[in-house]
Amino acid sequence: MSFRPFTDTWILARPKVRYFGAYPAGFLLKARDLIGCGYGDSVLHVCAGRVRDYKCGPGCPGSNSVTHFHGQGEYDLTWDLDRSLKPDLIADDCESSAWGSIITAHPQIQGVLADPPYTDWYAQHYLVNTSGAQRPTPNSIVTNAINILPVGGRVGILSMEWPRYPKTRARQIAVVHVLVGNGNIGRTFAVYERTG
Numbered sequence: 001m002s003f004r005p006f007t008d009t010w011i012l013a014r015p016k017v018r019y020f021g022a023y024p025a026g027f028l029l030k031a032r033d034l035i036g037c038g039y040g041d042s043v044l045h046v047c048a049g050r051v052r053d054y055k056c057g058p059g060c061p062g063s064n065s066v067t068h069f070h071g072q073g074e075y076d077l078t079w080d081l082d083r084s085l086k087p088d089l090i091a092d093d094c095e096s097s098a099w100g101s102i103i104t105a106h107p108q109i110q111g112v113l114a115d116p117p118y119t120d121w122y123a124q125h126y127l128v129n130t131s132g133a134q135r136p137t138p139n140s141i142v143t144n145a146i147n148i149l150p151v152g153g154r155v156g157i158l159s160m161e162w163p164r165y166p167k168t169r170a171r172q173i174a175v176v177h178v179l180v181g182n183g184n185i186g187r188t189f190a191v192y193e194r195t196g
């Protein structure tokens with residue numbers, strides 16, 4: 001490998017949101033930092049699940065201010081096929097055309113965070129997949145995200161793989177091992193930036 005991306009290990013607390021495959025506590029904010037997006041940037045959350053629930057607790061002062069937020073930006077968009085989660089966008093992200101429609105309607109998107117089901121076994125825990133929808137692969141999500149992002153825009157994806165990426169149009173920024181404690185599986189958070 002000619003270029004070694006930034007590497008790190010994040011040891012985070014177990015998820016606080018009750019949803020199968022939920023992000024570890026604190027993950028969203030760190031992930032957002034690595035894709036270079038602030039509170040006012042528009043991040044597209046792919047396979048969003050219950051991302052909207054990652055908020056400060058009731059009564060927490062300044063929970064929606066620029067200096068105090070848990071990774072959820074004011075102009076973010078959530079995308080999931082499960083309409084019961086009330087995402088902003090309901091579509092199958094295995095379909096490349098859906099990505100094109102989304103960026104046409106929302107050209108302000110600056111970054112992408114994705115958390116697809118990790119394996120076929122994991123996918124069987126989601127209503128949409130047991131109802132027939134395919135599981136999007138990490139490789140396809142990275143390619144589709146790079147295609148819609150502006151040059152300099154980044155996609156970060158949590159998975160059990162180290163995804164491939166389109167080398168002529170993107171560069172690899174970071175690959176992080178994400179752990180939540182002994183006896184739990186580890187996951188990989190990989191970040192790529194569009195270059196051309």
Ligand SMILES: C[S@@+](CC[C@H](N)C(=O)[O-])C[C@H]1O[C@@H](n2cnc3c(N)ncnc32)[C@H](O)[C@@H]1O
Pocket residue numbers: 017019020021022023047048049050051079080081082091092093094115116117118126127128129133134135136
């Ligand atoms: C690992 S969960 C995401 C959990 C999320 N990170 C959280 O903390 O709540 C994966 C999500 O992918 C969605 N999904 C699965 N297949 C999909 C598809 N083909 N298109 C869009 N969403 C899909 C599922 O409905 C599920 O909410």
